[in-house]
Structures are given as C-alpha cells and as structure tokens.
Amino acid sequence: MDSITKQIETIMSDxxxxxxxxxxxxxxxxxxxxxxxxxxxxEENEIARxxxxxxxxxxxxxxxxxxxxxxxxxxxxxxxxxxxxTIAPTGDTALNYTGLSTQVPNEYVYISDGPYREYLYRxxxxxxxxxxxxxxxxxxxxxxxxxxAIKALGKDxxxxxxxxxxxxxxxxxxxxxxxxxxxxxxxxxxxxxxxQEINHE
Numbered sequence: 001m002d003s004i005t006k007q008i009e010t011i012m013s014d015x016x017x018x019x020x021x022x023x024x025x026x027x028x029x030x031x032x033x034x035x036x037x038x039x040x041x042x043e044e045n046e047i048a049r050x051x052x053x054x055x056x057x058x059x060x061x062x063x064x065x066x067x068x069x070x071x072x073x074x075x076x077x078x079x080x081x082x083x084x085x086t087i088a089p090t091g092d093t094a095l096n097y098t099g100l101s102t103q104v105p106n107e108y109v110y111i112s113d114g115p116y117r118e119y120l121y122r123x124x125x126x127x128x129x130x131x132x133x134x135x136x137x138x139x140x141x142x143x144x145x146x147x148x149a150i151k152a153l154g155k156d157x158x159x160x161x162x163x164x165x166x167x168x169x170x171x172x173x174x175x176x177x178x179x180x181x182x183x184x185x186x187x188x189x190x191x192x193x194x195x196q197e198i199n200h201e
Contacts, residue, residue: 004029005037012047017059019050019070019078051119054078072108072124073097079126085114087128088136088144091152098149098169100162111136111148139180142173146195147181147188155187163191167198 007028012020025034038055041047047055048067054075058067070078073089080087087110088094095101105124112128113136119126136144146166153162170177177192184192 004033005041008034008037009041009046012055012057016057017068017070019054019056019074021055021078021082022053023082050075051079051121053082069122072121072126075119075121076108076110076126076128079117079119079128080110080112080114083114085112085128086137087112087114088141088148090129090148094145094148094152097145098166100149100153100165113137138183140173140175142169143175143177143180146170146173146192147184150188150191158191163194164198166191167195170195171199 008025011025012018022031022034022038025038028034029037038047038049042049042055047057048069049055050070056070058069060066061068073093076087076089079085089097089109090111091109092101092103092105093108093110096103096105107125107127109127109129111131114128114130116130117128139147146169149166149169150158175181177196178189181189181192
C-alpha cells in the first residue's frame with residue numbers, strides 16, 4: 001500500500017494541475033485500494049478532491065501567491081473521459097470556447113451521448129444534456145463546437161463580425177466544412193460556407 005501511495009504521489013506531483021480520476025490508477029492496485037489512498041491523501045491535504053472521483057495536485061502560482069485549480073471546462077472533459085461520453089459545449093459555453101464571448105459562464109453546458117448529469121464545481125454548474133448520438137459523434141470535437149456556437153447565436157443574430165471570429169477558430173478544423181456537413185440545417189451550412197470562403201481566400 002505504501003509503495004502504491006508513493007507512486008500515486010509521484011505521478012500527481014510530476015503533473016501538477018492535471019486532473020486524475022480513480023480509473024487512471026487502476027493499473028497500480030484494486031479499486032478499493034486506490035480509493036482509500038486518494039481519500040487519505042486528500043484528508044492530509046497532499047492532493048485536492050475536485051468532485052467525486054476526481055483529484056488534482058493544485059499548482060502553486062508565485063504570481064498570485066495561491067494555488068490554482070483546473071477550470072470547469074477541463075473538469076467537464078475529464079468527467080466525460082471517465083465515463084467514456086462524447087461531449088460538445090453548447091449555448092454560451094460554445095460561444096466561450098470559440099472566443100465569441102469573453103464572459104466566464106456560471107453554467108458550463110454540454111450536449112452528451114451519456115445520461116443527463118449535473119455537477120457543482122467551485123460555485124459553477126457543469127451540466128450534461130443527453131442528445132442523440134449522431135449529433136456529436138459524426139464530427140470532430142472542434143467542428144462540433146463550431147456548429148454549437150452557430151446554433152447558440154441563432155439564424156437571425158449572426159453578424160459578419162461573428163463569422164470572421166468563427167473563421168479564426170475554424171482554421172484548426174480538418175473536415176471540409178461544406179462536404180462533411182450536408183446533413184445539417186441549410187442555414188448552418190450557409191454560415192459554414194462563408195467561414196470556408198474566408199479561410200480559403
């Protein structure tokens with residue numbers, strides 16, 4: 001048990017700020033052993049429990065003179081990873097990801113192929129809403145975020161300025177925004193068409 005504890009402490013100290021779930025340590029020991037070690041390390045303030053089953057070794061910021069914790073979006077990604085869900089931010093959360101909104105949301109909302117779930121993390125809500133699988137698993141994560149951001153803006157509220165900002169975000173997307181999105185509503189295809197034109201000028 002002591003050697004497993006040391007291994008876990010070393011791994012987490014070498015990766016300060018990274019989020020770990022119990023699953024990440026299953027190769028070191030049984031579920032109950034790992035659980036009790038993480039529980040004890042948290043009680044001793046060696047590590048911090050973020051949510052049920054998620055832990056981190058907080059990074060100390062010399063500039064801020066305090067420990068910094070992972071942001072809610074990183075926690076959401078880790079929850080999805082733990083349960084093998086595919087997720088994509090939606091609404092204001094998608095606008096935040098694409099840089100269209102600089103406001104830090106109080107609610108981080110995601111569509112997911114998993115069940116409906118709600119978590120409270122450091123005074124912020126993380127919400128997973130179930131959606132039909134093909135809405136998110138057909139596309140890369142970046143394209144899913146782009147589509148959700150366009151939907152969040154709405155058909156009649158999307159400006160040329162918004163499209164230019166989305167085009168910057170879309171530069172990393174590998175898919176063809178026109179050929180690979182033919183199942184989407186026509187107005188979204190039109191927006192994607194404009195984005196593709198900007199990026200290929």
